Amino acid sequence: MHIKKQGVYKTIITRRTIRCFKQKPLSAFILKRLINAARLAPSAANLQPLEFIVVCNQSICNKIFLNLKWAAYIAPEGTPTAGKRPVAYIAVLVARTKARLKYAAYDVGAAVQNILLTAWEHGIGACWIQSIGRRKIKKILNTREDYRLDSIIALGYRDEWPVAEDFKGTVKYWKDKKGRLHVPKRKLSEVYKII
Numbered sequence: 001m002h003i004k005k006q007g008v009y010k011t012i013i014t015r016r017t018i019r020c021f022k023q024k025p026l027s028a029f030i031l032k033r034l035i036n037a038a039r040l041a042p043s044a045a046n047l048q049p050l051e052f053i054v055v056c057n058q059s060i061c062n063k064i065f066l067n068l069k070w071a072a073y074i075a076p077e078g079t080p081t082a083g084k085r086p087v088a089y090i091a092v093l094v095a096r097t098k099a100r101l102k103y104a105a106y107d108v109g110a111a112v113q114n115i116l117l118t119a120w121e122h123g124i125g126a127c128w129i130q131s132i133g134r135r136k137i138k139k140i141l142n143t144r145e146d147y148r149l150d151s152i153i154a155l156g157y158r159d160e161w162p163v164a165e166d167f168k169g170t171v172k173y174w175k176d177k178k179g180r181l182h183v184p185k186r187k188l189s190e191v192y193k194i195i
């Protein structure tokens with residue numbers, strides 16, 4: 001059997017959440033690609049209730065940053081320091097008029113993962129953030145009342161190299177003495193059976 005070493009599988013298994021970024025801007029080409037990847041994700045009943053705001057403007061980025069919570073298990077160590085902050089954000093919005101609320105979260109999951117994987121393929125790191133000041137960010141972005149702000153995705157060329165490791169009794173990610181993030185994952189043998 002031919003086993004492909006490149007491609008989607010490799011992107012999936014090497015991707016890690018990134019919270020430390022180089023201060024290099026992202027091109028409009030790549031940002032549009034990320035949204036295109038999200039747009040084409042699976043959608044319950046194909047309702048496609050999601051819309052996105054891409055924020056590159058640094059003064060708006062700074063305002064958004066103040067309303068995000070990072071890496072709760074290791075706070076404040078996981079919060080990006082000055083000079084390592086995200087250079088762009090994507091706000092993921094759910095159009096209430098288009099959504100069946102029961103399914104919207106699944107749509108968000110599929111769309112966000114498409115964004116994270118497409119970004120990773122371009123060497124761009126991302127952090128999916130749900131601990132956010134929704135009301136404040138909606139105000140900053142001037143979004144309509146009938147849209148729900150679901151998630152923020154922080155983006156930038158990555159400046160850290162986290163490593164996934166086998167779960168050893170705790171799900172809490174941790175940083176070693178060199179500042180490298182270790183992310184425990186349950187073992188393959190533990191999470192499935194074939195019948």
Ligand SMILES: Cc1cc2nc3c(=O)[nH]c(=O)nc-3n(C[C@H](O)[C@H](O)[C@H](O)COP(=O)(O)O)c2cc1C
Nearest residue numbers: 015016017069070071072127128129130131173183
């Ligand atoms: C739905 C969801 C919400 C998340 N919210 C946050 C968050 O608010 N802040 C944060 O720093 N990371 C957040 N994360 C990132 C997780 O902490 C991260 O995915 C987890 O530690 C596993 O690391 P990995 O993505 O490298 O596999 C979130 C992830 C998901 C899927």
